[in-house]
Amino acid sequence: MSKIISLEQAAALIKDNDVVATTASSGLAGLPEELIVGIGNRFKEEGNPRNITFINGSGIGINSEGRGMDHLAHEGLVKRVISGHIGFSHRMSRFIAEGKVEGYLYPQGVITQIWRSTAGKKPGVITKVGLGTYVDPRKQGAKANSITTEDLISVVELNGEEWLHYSNFDVNVAFIRGTTADENGNITTEHEVANFEILPLATAARNNGGIVIAQVENIAEAGTLNPKEVRVPGVMVDYIVVSKQPEYHFQTMARHYDPALSAEMRVPLGSIKPAELNAKKVIARRAAMELSPNSIVNLGVGMPAFVSSVAAEEGVSDEMTLTVEFGIFGGVPASGFDFGASYNPDAIINHEAMFDFYDGGGLDVTFLGLAQLDQYGNVNVSQFGPKVVGPGGFINISQSSKKVVFVGQFTVGSKETFENNRLVIQDHGRGKKIINDVEQITFSGEYASKAGIPVVYITERAVFDVVDGRLRLIEIAPGLDLEKDILAWMEFTPIISENLKTMDPSIFQEQWGGLKEIIEAKRNNQELQPTI
16 A cells, blocks of 8 residues: 555544654654645644644744744644744744743753663653752743643753753654655655754654654556665654745755755855854854864854854864764754755764764763853743843754854844954943843852863853852953953943953954964873873
8 A cells, every 4th residue: 555645634633632753853844744744734624633732843834934844833633742842833822922832942852862762661761950050840840831731841860960860751743754665655856955853753652652754755556766865764654745835944044945945965065254243253263262173063053153254264174073963963054044064074974863873971062052141050942021042053062062152142132343452332231141140050159060061151241150059250351341241231240350460462353363272272281181
């Protein structure tokens, strides 16, 4: 019997109260969006299915209305969402904020690992990821609103240490995406930007007595696919839907397909045009000073990506291996709406395996965004007032890296110029980001201190670290007044370092050229260290 069915037939397979899960993505990458559209269309026409639970690991959508999870944003269709990031699906985010849908916002890496645990009928995921953050059940337990009451996460003690236990998900329907399926259902993913967790998710559904539906672009004759390229064997795939609407099978948020983003071809990157001198570039330069030779690095979305550009301008890109959380090592991470992919990568491993590498301390340093910072060194990037976002991979990465560097502008909407290697503030901005208490703890300064993780917070005006559980000011930009330009724009007075320094004035000029010397000095220092 043929496994190929129509979109309408696939949607009809979803029953009331089903747990429906799909793979993580960055926007639209790896997302079987046409299958999600099918559920939404059926509900609008028939009023069914009702009260489903929808689970995914990362942000799906395009950071605006109408894509990703928004296809399911109809009252009565979804009862509960469990996700690593909801910010790209604005309508569903509002549903959660308004209490129309239950919401849990998990660390992205944990969700990818839960599928493997569920597949093997293990007792759940036990990890330190999430301790001390809003995910910790002693705080919010990852619950995103007041109607979300069931406890899915617990604290356990093993060998005298605290851990978090995340329960498995009994998935009824798995939506996965590939490029090609043969007539027996074997799935390959040659056009995808990463190896998303389609195998553990499919296995979890299969071993739970559920069904697996794959969205693909092409059908091949049985037996013609290279077995080594098959990502999900046909015996695990129940149904196949061939995509008829290319807009619902995008490779990234920005494009339908580019072979350079799926590692099918290498491209000459050419010379990188230097970015203009602005606050973001100054922050990225100061952050790049935290790099060490031969380091394995993760760059978060947004401003952290500028660190890569600075390293390239300064001629030190070969001193580090850049990684992307979806499993990519090496190359140049794509930015903007192509985030999640890389040009010319060296290797691509499975998404869930990358979080094994991250969680175990494989990263030397990570550069992450800074939305809110408080007096205890806590950072919030996951919820702001009524806006529900989620952490993505932020919690996994920030709690496991050997060093964490947060980057962000000092205030919201400030304007600056640069004169004679000094920062000149034209407009202080419209809001404070360094506040008494963050609205939600996505990164715990206390946890980092206890774990011995060095943390640096870098803005264009000042640099901070944490000492004795309190934020400490260690550097200020040249040309600024401590009281008028720094302390007046914070809700509290931090510890002031006895050795308060001026940020390197050279990073405030048009041409820098100092990073290579900094990296070389660190290399020489490493070589001088005694070996045991």
